[in-house]
Amino acid sequence: MEQQPKYYIVEASLLPEVFLKVAQANRCLQSGEIRTVGEATQKVGLSRSAYYKYKDGIKPLFEAATQSIITFSLMVSDRAGVLSGILSVFARSGANILTINQSIPVNGQAAVTIAARTGGMDRSVEQLMAEIMSISGVARMEILARE
Template identity: 65%
Template sequence: MENEPKYYLVERALLPEVFQKVVRANAALKAGRVRTASEAAQSVGLSRSAYYKYKDGIRPFYEAAHDRIITFHLMLSDRPGVLSSILGLFARVGANLLTINQSIPMSGQAAVTIAARTEEMKCTVDALMQRAEALDGVLHIEVVASE
């Protein structure tokens, strides 16, 4: 249908400045650094009308991925408890694990793929990934699919 929204994944550096400012204004509101949309627009040097025009249509990729099934790929150190700490993190933030696949470790590393439903999560997908990367033994995490 013609009225259905279409989405594009665009590198941030290629976006016009107004879109980048809208993202920063939305982040300021979400973080509580400002209280109103007017304050958010003013804090990034954007007119209120421009902010209101784009505020609902521009958001970070991981925020748009909320309420979906996300597939993560992780590289973990082959040590006892590393996978357990990842699974514990997913449980603490409210991700509903659907599948877990781990390869046989090679050269001290194991590849793990986790598919999780995200609608009950208490944080964004981006925040989950940052917390996961901070865990001891997590070498890398990335999103490989989103449904």
């Protein structure tokens, strides 16, 4: 039976320099700033062999989260269009919404829980959350669970 990979959250200053350089090279390539691995590794001062050894295992936290099912918890105003605006952001990002639960509003606020598969998104989870938080009527948004 194939063993599932294990992941750890480590503060960046504790990581060996090679891991940070791989992350920098990945960012250069993903942004389109640089088009080849050779150029990216040269820019960050890393050997190509070290890059290829670690490239698939090093991802920023929110990028790694895009490969999973994430359950978000929100507190929203009881106003027409707020939930619709939130769902539009999910749709534009490429997230696949699996479930939506909304409580009955109390004092003009409703709790909303949204579970979404985030692997197809064209932005980071952090960017998605920032865009949703900018919607008038969204008071709070946090990650409740990751699978």
